[in-house]
Amino acid sequence: MKEYVNQPHYLVAVDCIVFGFDDGQLKILLVKRGLEPEINKWSLMGGFVGAEETPDEAANRVLKKLTGLEGVYLELLNIYGEPDRDPIERTLSVGYFALIDIHKYETQLIDNYHAEWFPINEIPKLIFDHNRMVAEARKKLKFKASLHPILFEMLPKKFTIPQLQTLFEQVNDTKMDTGNFSRKVTSTGLLIRLEEKDKSNSKKGAYYFKLNKKSYAESFNDLLSL
Amino acid sequence: MKEYVNQPHYLVAVDCIVFGFDDGQLKILLVKRGLEPEINKWSLMGGFVGAEETPDEAANRVLKKLTGLEGVYLELLNIYGEPDRDPIERTLSVGYFALIDIHKYETQLIDNYHAEWFPINEIPKLIFDHNRMVAEARKKLKFKASLHPILFEMLPKKFTIPQLQTLFEQVNDTKMDTGNFSRKVTSTGLLIRLEEKDKSNSKKGAYYFKLNKKSYAESFNDLLSL
DNA sequence: ACAAAAGTGTTTTCTATACACCCATGA
DNA sequence: TCATGGGTGTATAGAAAACACTTTTGT
Numbered sequence: 001m002k003e004y005v006n007q008p009h010y011l012v013a014v015d016c017i018v019f020g021f022d023d024g025q026l027k028i029l030l031v032k033r034g035l036e037p038e039i040n041k042w043s044l045m046g047g048f049v050g051a052e053e054t055p056d057e058a059a060n061r062v063l064k065k066l067t068g069l070e071g072v073y074l075e076l077l078n079i080y081g082e083p084d085r086d087p088i089e090r091t092l093s094v095g096y097f098a099l100i101d102i103h104k105y106e107t108q109l110i111d112n113y114h115a116e117w118f119p120i121n122e123i124p125k126l127i128f129d130h131n132r133m134v135a136e137a138r139k140k141l142k143f144k145a146s147l148h149p150i151l152f153e154m155l156p157k158k159f160t161i162p163q164l165q166t167l168f169e170q171v172n173d174t175k176m177d178t179g180n181f182s183r184k185v186t187s188t189g190l191l192i193r194l195e196e197k198d199k200s201n202s203k204k205g206a207y208y209f210k211l212n213k214k215s216y217a218e219s220f221n222d223l224l225s226l
Numbered sequence: 227m228k229e230y231v232n233q234p235h236y237l238v239a240v241d242c243i244v245f246g247f248d249d250g251q252l253k254i255l256l257v258k259r260g261l262e263p264e265i266n267k268w269s270l271m272g273g274f275v276g277a278e279e280t281p282d283e284a285a286n287r288v289l290k291k292l293t294g295l296e297g298v299y300l301e302l303l304n305i306y307g308e309p310d311r312d313p314i315e316r317t318l319s320v321g322y323f324a325l326i327d328i329h330k331y332e333t334q335l336i337d338n339y340h341a342e343w344f345p346i347n348e349i350p351k352l353i354f355d356h357n358r359m360v361a362e363a364r365k366k367l368k369f370k371a372s373l374h375p376i377l378f379e380m381l382p383k384k385f386t387i388p389q390l391q392t393l394f395e396q397v398n399d400t401k402m403d404t405g406n407f408s409r410k411v412t413s414t415g416l417l418i419r420l421e422e423k424d425k426s427n428s429k430k431g432a433y434y435f436k437l438n439k440k441s442y443a444e445s446f447n448d449l450l451s452l
Numbered sequence: 453a454c455a456a457a458a459g460t461g462t463t464t465t466c467t468a469t470a471c472a473c474c475c476a477t478g479a
Numbered sequence: 480t481c482a483t484g485g486g487t488g489t490a491t492a493g494a495a496a497a498c499a500c501t502t503t504t505g506t
Contacts, residue, residue: 004261004314007274009235012307012318035230048233054307055318078302079320081238081280088230092238092281092318094305143373162458180496182459202457203504388485406469408486428484429477 011091014059015046015130017077017137018067020102021154025119026170027102028134030126031066032114037087038127044134045113046093055094063098066113068106073099073153075144077137085129097137099153120170145171149190149219152211160198160206161185189215237317240285241272241356243303243363244293246328247380251345252396253328254360256352257292258340263313264353270360271339272319281320289324292339294332299325299379301370303363311355323363325379346396371397375416375445378437386424386432387411415441 018029033043045066049058056074063072077095085091102117110116118124123134145151151167165181185191192212197205244255259269271292275284282300289298303321311317328343336342344350349360371377377393378385391407411417418438423431 004237007237008277010238010275011230011233012236012238049236049307049318051234051316052309054309055305056307076302076304079281079305081275081282083278083280090277092275146373147369160458177497178457179459179461179498184495199504203506204456204458204502205504206458386485403470404484405471405486405488410468425477429479430475430483430485431477432485 008090011086011089012049012055013046013091013093014049014055014062015044015080015093015095015133016059016063016066016074017044017095017097017134018063019097019099019137019141019154020105020117021167021170022102022117024166024170026167027117027119028123029066029105029110029115029117030124033127034113041127042124043127044095044130045115049094056096059094059096059098066105066109066115067100068109069100069104073150075140077133077140080129080133082129095133095137097141099141099150101154101156103156142171142173149188149216152190152216157210158194158196158208159210160208161191162201162206163198188219190219237312237315238275238281239272239317239319240275240281240288241270241306241319241321241359242285242289242292242300243270243321243323243360244289245323245325245363245367245380246331246343247393247396248328248343250392250396252393253343253345254349255292255331255336255341255343256350259353260339267353268350269353270321270356271341275320282322285320285322285324292331292335292341293326294335295326295330299376301366303359303366306355306359308355321359321363323367325367325376327380327382329382368397368399375414375442378416378442383436384420384422384434385436386434387417388427388432389424414445416445 020027020029029045030042031045033039033041045062047058047062047065049055053061059074060070060072063074064070074096075098077097080093080095083090085093120138123131125131126134145168151164151171154167155164161182162178164185165176165178168181169175186193190212191209194208194210196208198208199205246253246255255271256268257271259265259267271288273284273288273291275281279287285300286296286298289300290296300322301324303323306319306321309316311319346364349357351357352360371394377390377397380393381390387408388404390411391402391404394407395401412419416438417435420434420436422434424434425431
């Protein structure tokens with residue numbers, strides 16, 4: 001037990017990189033920081049890890065406070081622990097990235113925090129090392145999505161294949177053939193076609209699909225390249 | 227600044243899951259814990275994060291202390307933060323997995339810590355949540371290795387293709403065709419064949435290869451499925 | 453009728469897999 | 480010489496990529 005004595009103790013925070021997809025663009029949710037230092041600067045949404053919770057739970061709590069959403073897709077990104085990253089006091093931050101359906105969050109809460117969605121390529125200067133966190137999150141999202149069908153987490157319940165394709169293209173920073181994409185994605189068995197069509201982007205209209213939740217759940221056990 | 231007041235502070239530790247490959251087996255390095263509680267039980271090698279270092283640096287320091295090695299492949303695994311995971315005092319632990327060339331560590335140091343290599347399928351009961359960490363590390367290694375050529379980190383400078391194949395099979399818990407494996411791996415451009423052969427496993431002998439360091443470095447920018 | 457997005461058909465290329473078979477050599 | 484692991488050759492199947500072309504319907 002002696003070794004525990006005199007070891008330094010630190011503040012531990014969580015910061016969330018919240019991804020959403022809207023209007024054909026991959027976006028990130030940022031808040032105007034409400035406390036000193038750097039008050040009123042843009043920042044990631046975060047909070048301290050409380051005495052009775054794990055970092056995961058803290059991230060979920062923060063996310064719920066900001067968006068009203070529960071059961072959000074959350075994944076550990078990295079630990080940020082430069083001794084001087086927070087000028088007030090040493091704080092280790094656990095970074096998480098979250099994928100949410102951008103149309104489901106509660107506007108009221110967002111307003112309370114003076115939060116705004118920023119297109120991924122138009123992120124402003126953020127406090128501390130938050131810009132680095134965003135860059136790493138983007139990269140990790142890309143790798144993760146190459147083996148796991150997680151991007152559906154950012155789409156509404158009903159979505160079209162062209163919509164899904166745009167999201168893929170945004171995440172991977174690439175263009176792909178529409179015909180091949182359509183076939184590839186329908187062949188996975190993850191999608192169920194609905195009768196309804198979305199005619200907002202073409203006269204012909206694109207069928208809406210929904211996730212096949214059973215296949216989706218199972219796919220998380222496997223390596224699946226989509 | 228007011229918000230920083232009265233936030234709880236915690237101990238922050240690192241724990242390393244050290245993988246090595248020897249005798250055709252994937253192994254993990256464990257130590258006999260030297261402090262209370264649970265003294266003399268098997269455990270991962272760990273230590274507290276010092277005031278002047280990041281968790282990464284702490285992990286590197288711990289690893290050097292144990293093996294004498296520097297510049298080891300280290301990657302964040304997860305953060306373990308159950309409020310009661312350490313019975314003495316709340317301690318958050320940052321788990322790392324490390325890949326080392328098992329023949330390069332310094333025996334003397336290992337002896338000092340009463341450390342031993344355990345085949346991956348014969349891990350004893352460990353303290354706290356360390357068994358869970360090992361399980362997660364194994365899974366993460368598999369996923370990571372499916373897109374990045376990191377397994378070379380566990381091989382000596384000179385290695386044969388059958389050796390590499392055995393390592394792959396161990397990590398992925400599978401068997402593959404020797405002919406196809408050989409072609410696949412040589413076609414990546416990551417390997418340079420040497421003149422020398424290893425005749426310890428066959429009369430014909432298997433060529434030694436070394437890493438093409440340039441291609442190897444570049445490959446880390448891409449998604450590469452090996 | 454026209455234009456433009458959606459998505460199907462078709463061809464070609466590439467990769468993965470299976471497996472027969474040759475190679476080298478110590479015992 | 481023969482048994483054995485190390486590899487190459489080859490044939491086939493399946494996936495990916497490229498792209499022509501049809502379908503639909505608001506204008």
